[in-house]
Amino acid sequence: MTGRTEPTLDMTSPGQWHRRHLLAIEPLSREEILTVLDVAAAMKEVSQRDVKKVPALRGKTVVLLFFEPSTRTRTSFEIAAKRLSADTVSFSVSTSSVSKGETFLDTVLNIQAMAPDAIVVRHRSAGAPHFITNYIDACVINAGDGSHEHPTQALLDAMTVRERLGRLDGLKVAIVGDILHSRVARSNVFLWHKMGSEVWLCGPPTLLPPVFRRWPVRVTYRLEEALEGADVVMVLRLQLERHVSLRFPSVREYFQRYGLTRERLKYAKEGVLIMHPGPMNRGIEIESEVADGPYSVILYQVANGIAVRMAVLYLLLGGAASLINPTGPGSDPRYLTTDYGP
Amino acid sequence: MRIVMTPEDMSRTLSRMAHEIAEKFNREIAQAVMVGIRTRGLPLAQRLQALLRDVTGVTLPLGVLDITLYRDDLTQIGPAPLVRKTELPFRVTDRPVFLVDDVLFTGRTIRAALDELVDYGRPRTVRLFVLIDRDHRELPIQADVVGQFVATELDEIVHVLLRETDGRDGVVVARRTEPLDPEALV
Numbered sequence: 001m002t003g004r005t006e007p008t009l010d011m012t013s014p015g016q017w018h019r020r021h022l023l024a025i026e027p028l029s030r031e032e033i034l035t036v037l038d039v040a041a042a043m044k045e046v047s048q049r050d051v052k053k054v055p056a057l058r059g060k061t062v063v064l065l066f067f068e069p070s071t072r073t074r075t076s077f078e079i080a081a082k083r084l085s086a087d088t089v090s091f092s093v094s095t096s097s098v099s100k101g102e103t104f105l106d107t108v109l110n111i112q113a114m115a116p117d118a119i120v121v122r123h124r125s126a127g128a129p130h131f132i133t134n135y136i137d138a139c140v141i142n143a144g145d146g147s148h149e150h151p152t153q154a155l156l157d158a159m160t161v162r163e164r165l166g167r168l169d170g171l172k173v174a175i176v177g178d179i180l181h182s183r184v185a186r187s188n189v190f191l192w193h194k195m196g197s198e199v200w201l202c203g204p205p206t207l208l209p210p211v212f213r214r215w216p217v218r219v220t221y222r223l224e225e226a227l228e229g230a231d232v233v234m235v236l237r238l239q240l241e242r243h244v245s246l247r248f249p250s251v252r253e254y255f256q257r258y259g260l261t262r263e264r265l266k267y268a269k270e271g272v273l274i275m276h277p278g279p280m281n282r283g284i285e286i287e288s289e290v291a292d293g294p295y296s297v298i299l300y301q302v303a304n305g306i307a308v309r310m311a312v313l314y315l316l317l318g319g320a321a322s323l324i325n326p327t328g329p330g331s332d333p334r335y336l337t338t339d340y341g342p
Numbered sequence: 343m344r345i346v347m348t349p350e351d352m353s354r355t356l357s358r359m360a361h362e363i364a365e366k367f368n369r370e371i372a373q374a375v376m377v378g379i380r381t382r383g384l385p386l387a388q389r390l391q392a393l394l395r396d397v398t399g400v401t402l403p404l405g406v407l408d409i410t411l412y413r414d415d416l417t418q419i420g421p422a423p424l425v426r427k428t429e430l431p432f433r434v435t436d437r438p439v440f441l442v443d444d445v446l447f448t449g450r451t452i453r454a455a456l457d458e459l460v461d462y463g464r465p466r467t468v469r470l471f472v473l474i475d476r477d478h479r480e481l482p483i484q485a486d487v488v489g490q491f492v493a494t495e496l497d498e499i500v501h502v503l504l505r506e507t508d509g510r511d512g513v514v515v516a517r518r519t520e521p522l523d524p525e526a527l528v
Binding site for chain 2: 006007008009010015016017018035038039041042043045046049050051053054055056059084314315316317318319
């Protein structure tokens with residue numbers, strides 16, 4: 001690391017983390033979210049070193065259990081685990097016994113028998129990661145379950161906004177596109193509401209049914225209204241693979257009505273952040289000129305994804321909750337000393 | 343609870359440490375960097391940096407290490423201790439590193455700090471300066487400059503209080519179960 005900045009004392013009172021799993025944003029408190037983001041900021045520095053590896057999770061095994069295609073998220077988790085010195089085993093459904101007819105639960109129980117410390121799960125069914133927690137001892141991290149949640153994506157989005165705008169409250173966050181099928185939208189709605197920002201959802205009525213009005217959000221079918229004064233615009237991918245029937249006349253018409261173009265960006269605030277969870281459909285939900293333009297922070301999101309996932313893995317695996325008991329084996333005074341600081 | 347350093351004692355001790363560093367390591371100072379270990383090693387490093395500037399005229403570049411990710415007891419404690427940033431705004435390779443911490447106890451913090459430092463490069467030398475040496479070493483690690491040696495029991499805690507972090511200066515030794523009374527330092 002180079003540059004001439006004075007180190008900061010940073011005496012802010014750190015939060016705490018007592019959860020065994022990360023299944024969703026919805027149950028997290030504001031403080032827990034900030035704890036992850038604070039730790040992620042420290043983890044980001046590790047990725048900027050020449051030696052991008054720390055020994056914190058040496059000896060731990062992380063299984064990546066992906067029942068849906070993924071490039072970004074799986075690679076990101078794998079790099080995150082390896083930067084913390086954990087061993088990773090990547091498991092893809094197409095090359096697994098699932099393709100031979102093995103049930104989801106049997107697959108999970110077989111993996112559990114191999115004694116992993118954490119399982120990162122992506123599954124097409126909402127609730128699959130939660131289901132797993134009833135049968136295994138390992139920590140479970142939800143890497144996206146159906147149309148339910150994708151918590152680490154929302155956390156990395158928040159980290160990116162916090163770095164760029166310096167705050168998470170009082171913002172107008174517009175989420176645009178295929179809301180109906182988007183787990184990213186759900187996680188982000190919960191997160192931004194908890195942080196005290198205003199969330200606007202925008203998309204065609206077929207992808208934004210009235211049920212979404214029950215959420216703590218503003219709903220509009222006019223893109224210009226959603227963009228008006230927005231600090232952050234999150235563009236969602238049109239998830240055609242999840243559509244049971246075509247929900248709009250044509251992709252071309254979708255772009256004409258809801259595609260994010262340079263022209264439409266004029267409605268947003270100066271310095272608006274353009275985000276996308278990826279993969280992008282250029283020319284469908286976002287114009288290339290916007291995706292590659294000066295307001296785009298899409299690649300910063302990818303970089304922050306590693307830091308956030310390092311933070312999550314560290315917080316879940318980095319301690320031994322069973323030894324919190326002050327009369328237990330962790331009570332040897334030499335291990336409870338101020339030698340490692342308070 | 344016993345007071346082992348008043349604010350005046352601490353001021354005198356740090357001043358003496360700066361002079362001792364300047365005398366012992368005068369050949370290294372021009373090239374050296376100062377690195378504090380979070381949390382209280384950083385303000386101590388800042389103070390030694392200022393004192394050394396007064397004594398030698400050299401302002402050492404300052405950095406901070408957070409050794410949390412290098413602890414050898416992460417599987418023996420819980421929950422995971424929170425991590426703050428390591429900030430080394432310079433290269434350490436082939437330079438003397440002056441490592442600063444508040445208390446030297448088992449030596450495990452310093453072992454972790456050395457591990458982290460070598461991930462950044464290959465320092466020419468690493469010198470250790472601590473305000474308090476409380477004994478009970480578990481590893482073959484010793485300080486080059488010590489503010490004060492304090493004999494302690496294993497079930498005692500050495501509380502180093504600093505203006506920057508605690509609003510006042512002083513060092514107090516107390517039983518683990520004993521409440522800390524900073525007012526006693528006044």
